[in-house]
Amino acid sequence: MRILIFGATGMVGQGVLRESVLAAQVESVATIGRTATGTRHAKLQEIVHENLFDYSTIESQLTGFTACFFCLGISASGMSEAEYTRLTYELTLAAATALARLNPGMTLIYVSGAGADSSESSRTMWARVRGRTENAVQRLPLKAYSFRPAMIQPLHGARSKTAAYRTFYALTAPLMPLLRWLFPKSILTTEIIGVAMLEVAQHGAPRAVLETADISAAARRARKPY
Secondary structure (H helix, E strand, O other), X not given: OEEEEEOOOOHHHHHHHHHHHXXXXXXXXXXXXXXXXXXXXXXEXXXXXXXXXXXXXXXXXXXXXXXXXXXXXXXXOOXXXXXXXXXXXXXXXXXXXXXXXXXXXXXXXXXXXXXXXXXXXXXXXXXXXXXXXXXXXXXXXXXXXXXXXXEEEOOOOOOOXXXXXXXXXXXXXHHHHHHHHHOOOOEEEHHHHHHXXXXXXXXXXXXXXXXXXXXXXXXXXXXXXX
């Protein structure tokens, strides 16, 4: 497989990148973002591109991919719905539309969030926008899946870019093993998400929207010991 990753500098993206370069079934990995990840690996190519709403100048670098893992995401805190829509819905669709045209039939996995509303009618702004984004990606000529993780435990040095989240993960780290034992269907790790994405990219999934339990099940199908 040839994998393209958006958002590889974020916490989820870091975990997905790690699993992708380590996977024997992955031939090559490309990351795309406004800044380089700083990761070095023989399989890895980094595409630094400032305007994530327009890919016309780099289309030649965006062809020949088996799957795209779209891990870009921001918190809606303090944002208007118009601003959050631009940085979530419009940004995602700009990339997904270009990739659908350049890579017919590729698999695209969009990282959404637990609580996203597919009906697009939720009173919660971010849930409406995320649900709308999921639906729009599903309508493109792609094999599209949406991952809806809830609580995530960062592993192998993965760190959130948001200071408040970093503090939260630092405070809860000692409790994570117990919490994962108590709530195995509610808490994922960055490693599980990465393995699950590779599994779904290679073999598909029974449904287009994968909740936390579905993501865990996909990772188990990859026969890794979690």
